Amino acid sequence: MLRPKIPTMPSPTGLITPPTVVEPTTVVQHHPTPAAAPTASTRPTIQLTPGTALALVGAGTAVVLVVGAVLVSMLLAVAVTGASVAVCAVVIRSLISSQHRR
Secondary structure, eight states: OOSOOOOOOOOOOSOOOOOOOOOOOOOOOOOOOOOOOOOOOOSOOOOOOHHHHHHHHHHHHHHHHHHHHHHHHHHHHHHHHHHHHHHHHHHHHHHHHHHHHO
């Protein structure tokens, strides 16, 4: 019952063609011409002056503060929503229990 069954290979049907013989071809090596010497890059190099470094630090700080404020406000919204749902649940439970006492 727990022994695996090994599938048997079915015998081919129809016309069977013999495998084709591939004959090797000659390999011709071409000697590439030497490439020209690399030229200087035309892209300007980035130079950080103290002013630009200070601007980058200020922009990074602003991004961190904005993202932090958004995340804290989302957390606060979830906390306020959870607290209000809990208060509603307590009020509804007290209303239902007081209705059963009467």
